[in-house]
Amino acid sequence: MPTADDVKARIEANIPGATADVQSPDNVHFSARVVAEAFAGLSRIQQHRLVYAAFEGELGGEIHALQLKTETP
Amino acid sequence: MTEQPPNQIRDAIAQAIGENPVILFMKGTPEQPACGFSARTVAALQSLGAPFAAVDILPDPRIRQELSALSQWPTIPQLFVNGELVGGADIVAEMYESGELAETLGVEPSEAPPVEEPVVGARPMGIENRLS
Numbered sequence: 001m002p003t004a005d006d007v008k009a010r011i012e013a014n015i016p017g018a019t020a021d022v023q024s025p026d027n028v029h030f031s032a033r034v035v036a037e038a039f040a041g042l043s044r045i046q047q048h049r050l051v052y053a054a055f056e057g058e059l060g061g062e063i064h065a066l067q068l069k070t071e072t073p
Numbered sequence: 074m075t076e077q078p079p080n081q082i083r084d085a086i087a088q089a090i091g092e093n094p095v096i097l098f099m100k101g102t103p104e105q106p107a108c109g110f111s112a113r114t115v116a117a118l119q120s121l122g123a124p125f126a127a128v129d130i131l132p133d134p135r136i137r138q139e140l141s142a143l144s145q146w147p148t149i150p151q152l153f154v155n156g157e158l159v160g161g162a163d164i165v166a167e168m169y170e171s172g173e174l175a176e177t178l179g180v181e182p183s184e185a186p187p188v189e190e191p192v193v194g195a196r197p198m199g200i201e202n203r204l205s
Contacts, residue, residue: 044164045146052147059147060137065110066148068163 001027002062008032014054031067039072083139086128090153093126095178098140099150103127110162114150117169123178154178 002010004024011020011034018036032051039047047070055063090096095118101107103115107129118125130136130149141147144158152159154177159165168174175182 044167045158045160048160048164049145055147057147060149069167 002058003027004030007063007066010054011051015050028062028064029067030063030065033069033071035071035073037073039070044070080139082133082135083143086136086140086143089126089128090156093153094155095123095125096153097125097127097150098130098136098153099127100129100131102129107131108149110148111150114152114162114165117165117174118152118178120183121169121175121178121180122183123180 004022004027007024007030008020008022011022011032012018015034015036015038017038018034020032020034022030022032024030034051036050038050042050048068051066051068051070052059055066059066086098097103097111097114097118099106099108099111099115101111103119106112106115115127128136130140137149140149140151144151144153146158146161148161150162150165152161152165159174159177160168165174168177172182
Protein backbone atom coordinates (compact mmCIF):
# COMPACT_ATOMS: atom_id res chain seq x y z
CA MET A 1 0.00 0.00 0.00
CA PRO A 2 1.51 3.37 -0.96
CA THR A 3 2.23 5.89 1.79
CA ALA A 4 1.90 9.64 1.53
CA ASP A 5 5.69 9.77 1.09
CA ASP A 6 5.48 7.29 -1.82
CA VAL A 7 2.84 9.40 -3.51
CA LYS A 8 4.88 12.57 -2.93
CA ALA A 9 7.98 10.90 -4.41
CA ARG A 10 6.06 9.65 -7.45
CA ILE A 11 4.62 13.06 -8.21
CA GLU A 12 7.96 14.84 -7.77
CA ALA A 13 9.77 12.26 -9.91
CA ASN A 14 7.22 12.58 -12.72
CA ILE A 15 6.97 16.34 -12.84
CA PRO A 16 10.40 17.98 -12.97
CA GLY A 17 10.73 20.78 -10.44
CA ALA A 18 7.46 19.95 -8.68
CA THR A 19 6.98 20.17 -4.93
CA ALA A 20 4.21 18.00 -3.53
CA ASP A 21 2.69 18.17 -0.08
CA VAL A 22 0.78 14.91 0.42
CA GLN A 23 -1.44 13.83 3.30
CA SER A 24 -3.20 10.54 3.87
CA PRO A 25 -5.18 9.33 6.86
CA ASP A 26 -5.24 5.70 5.71
CA ASN A 27 -2.84 5.17 2.74
CA VAL A 28 -5.89 4.74 0.50
CA HIS A 29 -7.25 8.27 0.34
CA PHE A 30 -4.71 10.95 -0.45
CA SER A 31 -4.76 14.70 -0.60
CA ALA A 32 -2.01 16.52 -2.46
CA ARG A 33 -1.06 20.12 -3.08
CA VAL A 34 1.36 20.27 -5.97
CA VAL A 35 3.34 23.36 -6.95
CA ALA A 36 5.19 23.21 -10.25
CA GLU A 37 6.55 25.60 -12.85
CA ALA A 38 5.44 23.00 -15.41
CA PHE A 39 1.81 23.95 -14.73
CA ALA A 40 2.30 27.45 -16.15
CA GLY A 41 0.00 28.11 -19.07
CA LEU A 42 -1.93 24.86 -18.62
CA SER A 43 -5.62 24.57 -17.81
CA ARG A 44 -6.59 22.96 -14.51
CA ILE A 45 -7.60 19.84 -16.42
CA GLN A 46 -4.15 19.63 -18.03
CA GLN A 47 -2.43 20.27 -14.69
CA HIS A 48 -4.36 17.48 -12.99
CA ARG A 49 -3.69 15.14 -15.93
CA LEU A 50 0.05 15.74 -15.48
CA VAL A 51 -0.24 14.58 -11.87
CA TYR A 52 -2.52 11.66 -12.70
CA ALA A 53 0.00 10.49 -15.30
CA ALA A 54 2.31 9.51 -12.42
CA PHE A 55 -0.26 6.93 -11.32
CA GLU A 56 -1.13 5.07 -14.50
CA GLY A 57 -3.98 2.70 -13.70
CA GLU A 58 -3.63 2.95 -9.91
CA LEU A 59 -6.15 5.71 -9.31
CA GLY A 60 -9.41 4.17 -8.27
CA GLY A 61 -7.53 1.00 -7.37
CA GLU A 62 -4.79 0.99 -4.72
CA ILE A 63 -5.08 4.74 -4.52
CA HIS A 64 -8.81 5.06 -4.00
CA ALA A 65 -8.85 8.82 -4.17
CA LEU A 66 -6.36 11.59 -4.78
CA GLN A 67 -7.71 14.98 -3.86
CA LEU A 68 -5.68 17.48 -5.81
CA LYS A 69 -4.83 21.14 -5.78
CA THR A 70 -2.35 22.38 -8.36
CA GLU A 71 -0.54 25.71 -8.39
CA THR A 72 2.31 27.49 -10.10
CA PRO A 73 5.12 28.87 -7.90
CA MET B 74 -26.87 -5.83 -22.70
CA THR B 75 -24.06 -8.16 -21.74
CA GLU B 76 -23.32 -8.81 -25.42
CA GLN B 77 -22.65 -5.15 -26.13
CA PRO B 78 -19.09 -4.62 -27.33
CA PRO B 79 -17.27 -1.83 -25.46
CA ASN B 80 -17.23 0.60 -28.37
CA GLN B 81 -21.04 0.73 -28.31
CA ILE B 82 -20.87 1.78 -24.70
CA ARG B 83 -18.34 4.43 -25.66
CA ASP B 84 -20.59 5.63 -28.46
CA ALA B 85 -23.53 5.85 -26.06
CA ILE B 86 -21.40 7.87 -23.63
CA ALA B 87 -20.19 10.20 -26.39
CA GLN B 88 -23.78 10.63 -27.55
CA ALA B 89 -24.96 11.44 -24.01
CA ILE B 90 -22.17 14.02 -23.66
CA GLY B 91 -23.13 15.52 -27.01
CA GLU B 92 -26.85 15.66 -26.26
CA ASN B 93 -26.68 17.16 -22.77
CA PRO B 94 -25.21 20.66 -22.32
CA VAL B 95 -24.40 19.79 -18.69
CA ILE B 96 -23.82 16.17 -17.79
CA LEU B 97 -22.30 14.62 -14.71
CA PHE B 98 -20.93 11.08 -14.59
CA MET B 99 -21.05 10.01 -10.96
CA LYS B 100 -21.27 7.17 -8.50
CA GLY B 101 -24.92 6.79 -7.54
CA THR B 102 -27.62 9.30 -8.38
CA PRO B 103 -28.12 12.99 -7.48
CA GLU B 104 -30.74 11.83 -4.98
CA GLN B 105 -28.49 9.11 -3.56
CA PRO B 106 -24.82 9.75 -4.29
CA ALA B 107 -22.70 6.70 -3.52
CA CYS B 108 -19.44 8.59 -2.92
CA GLY B 109 -18.53 11.81 -1.11
CA PHE B 110 -16.79 13.28 -4.17
CA SER B 111 -19.87 12.73 -6.32
CA ALA B 112 -22.08 14.15 -3.54
CA ARG B 113 -19.96 17.32 -3.34
CA THR B 114 -20.12 17.86 -7.07
CA VAL B 115 -23.88 17.36 -7.17
CA ALA B 116 -24.27 19.82 -4.27
CA ALA B 117 -22.27 22.49 -6.12
CA LEU B 118 -24.38 22.11 -9.28
CA GLN B 119 -27.62 22.06 -7.34
CA SER B 120 -26.75 25.12 -5.28
CA LEU B 121 -26.30 27.05 -8.53
CA GLY B 122 -29.68 25.77 -9.71
CA ALA B 123 -28.16 24.59 -12.96
CA PRO B 124 -30.10 21.80 -14.63
CA PHE B 125 -27.90 18.82 -15.40
CA ALA B 126 -28.13 15.26 -16.63
CA ALA B 127 -26.55 12.61 -14.45
CA VAL B 128 -25.24 9.17 -15.30
CA ASP B 129 -24.60 6.57 -12.63
CA ILE B 130 -21.46 4.70 -13.64
CA LEU B 131 -21.87 1.96 -11.03
CA PRO B 132 -24.35 -0.40 -12.73
CA ASP B 133 -21.76 -1.60 -15.28
CA PRO B 134 -17.96 -1.35 -14.79
CA ARG B 135 -17.54 -0.89 -18.54
CA ILE B 136 -19.21 2.53 -18.35
CA ARG B 137 -16.35 3.81 -16.21
CA GLN B 138 -13.69 2.11 -18.33
CA GLU B 139 -15.03 3.56 -21.55
CA LEU B 140 -15.70 6.98 -20.04
CA SER B 141 -12.13 7.26 -18.75
CA ALA B 142 -10.75 6.05 -22.08
CA LEU B 143 -12.81 8.69 -23.86
CA SER B 144 -12.10 11.57 -21.47
CA GLN B 145 -8.51 10.64 -20.56
CA TRP B 146 -9.52 11.26 -16.96
CA PRO B 147 -9.11 8.45 -14.43
CA THR B 148 -11.47 9.38 -11.63
CA ILE B 149 -15.18 9.85 -10.97
CA PRO B 150 -17.08 12.21 -10.92
CA GLN B 151 -16.57 13.89 -14.27
CA LEU B 152 -18.48 17.01 -15.28
CA PHE B 153 -18.92 17.90 -18.95
CA VAL B 154 -20.28 21.24 -20.15
CA ASN B 155 -21.04 21.72 -23.84
CA GLY B 156 -19.19 18.55 -24.69
CA GLU B 157 -15.98 19.51 -22.86
CA LEU B 158 -14.61 17.94 -19.71
CA VAL B 159 -14.65 20.64 -17.02
CA GLY B 160 -13.15 18.49 -14.30
CA GLY B 161 -13.65 16.22 -11.34
CA ALA B 162 -14.69 16.99 -7.78
CA ASP B 163 -11.65 19.13 -6.88
CA ILE B 164 -11.76 21.34 -9.96
CA VAL B 165 -15.54 21.76 -9.71
CA ALA B 166 -15.19 22.76 -6.03
CA GLU B 167 -12.45 25.28 -6.86
CA MET B 168 -14.48 26.70 -9.73
CA TYR B 169 -17.58 26.86 -7.55
CA GLU B 170 -15.76 28.89 -4.94
CA SER B 171 -14.18 31.28 -7.43
CA GLY B 172 -17.45 31.83 -9.31
CA GLU B 173 -16.05 30.28 -12.49
CA LEU B 174 -18.47 27.39 -12.32
CA ALA B 175 -21.48 29.72 -12.46
CA GLU B 176 -19.86 31.49 -15.40
CA THR B 177 -19.17 28.21 -17.20
CA LEU B 178 -22.75 27.10 -16.61
CA GLY B 179 -24.17 30.49 -17.57
CA VAL B 180 -26.02 31.00 -14.28
CA GLU B 181 -25.88 33.53 -11.45
CA PRO B 182 -23.25 32.81 -8.77
CA SER B 183 -24.73 31.43 -5.58
CA GLU B 184 -24.00 33.20 -2.30
CA ALA B 185 -24.96 30.24 -0.15
CA PRO B 186 -22.63 27.29 0.39
CA PRO B 187 -23.48 24.11 -1.53
CA VAL B 188 -26.58 22.48 -0.13
CA GLU B 189 -27.07 18.76 0.24
CA GLU B 190 -30.80 18.77 -0.51
CA PRO B 191 -31.73 17.29 -3.86
CA VAL B 192 -33.23 19.67 -6.39
CA VAL B 193 -36.16 18.60 -8.53
CA GLY B 194 -35.15 18.33 -12.15
CA ALA B 195 -31.82 16.58 -11.67
CA ARG B 196 -32.84 13.17 -12.81
CA PRO B 197 -30.52 10.24 -13.16
CA MET B 198 -30.11 8.86 -16.61
CA GLY B 199 -29.10 5.26 -17.01
CA ILE B 200 -26.62 4.73 -19.81
CA GLU B 201 -27.25 1.04 -19.46
CA ASN B 202 -30.90 1.62 -20.34
CA ARG B 203 -29.89 3.11 -23.66
CA LEU B 204 -27.93 0.07 -24.71
CA SER B 205 -30.64 -2.56 -24.98
